[in-house]
Amino acid sequence: MRAALDAARQAAKRGEVPVGAVIVRDGAIIATGGNRSRADADPTAHAEIVAIRQAAAFIGCDRLIDCDLWVTLEPCAMCAGAIAHARLRRLYYGAADPKGGAVEHGPRFFEQPTCHHRPEIFPAIGEGEAAALLREFFARRR
Numbered sequence: 001m002r003a004a005l006d007a008a009r010q011a012a013k014r015g016e017v018p019v020g021a022v023i024v025r026d027g028a029i030i031a032t033g034g035n036r037s038r039a040d041a042d043p044t045a046h047a048e049i050v051a052i053r054q055a056a057a058f059i060g061c062d063r064l065i066d067c068d069l070w071v072t073l074e075p076c077a078m079c080a081g082a083i084a085h086a087r088l089r090r091l092y093y094g095a096a097d098p099k100g101g102a103v104e105h106g107p108r109f110f111e112q113p114t115c116h117h118r119p120e121i122f123p124a125i126g127e128g129e130a131a132a133l134l135r136e137f138f139a140r141r142r
Contacts, residue, residue: 001092003022004070005094005126006020007020007032007033007047008034018072019047019071019073021069021070021072022070023088025059031054031055032051033052034050035047036050047072048069048071055067055086064089067089071093072094073094073097074100075091075093084117087117089120090120091103091120091122093125094124094125096127
């Protein structure tokens, strides 16, 4: 989670919402992503999507079956869908997102009968630090 938090800090320095993600395979980080929606003028450039694209390119396959995703914020519905399609093995996330999250909030994506893949889910890893990054970022913007 430390590397994901570092990616979130880098995103904040670029003026992006501070969310970071890493993908781990066999104990090594193979992809790192931070939010890039504004920089790329791409509403799909969330940290999770950036990391998933990078990991798939690294492996050379669209299935990340033996990989784990660490992300600083509860994934939204779009990212949860990408996690399912990539067949990520485990999802570790930091801060809960009652407004935009889709894992333990909102649509609870992985609990839906139409969800074809459900990763193991581990919430609240580094939650305090992840939430503080978000609070500080939005307080500075007000």
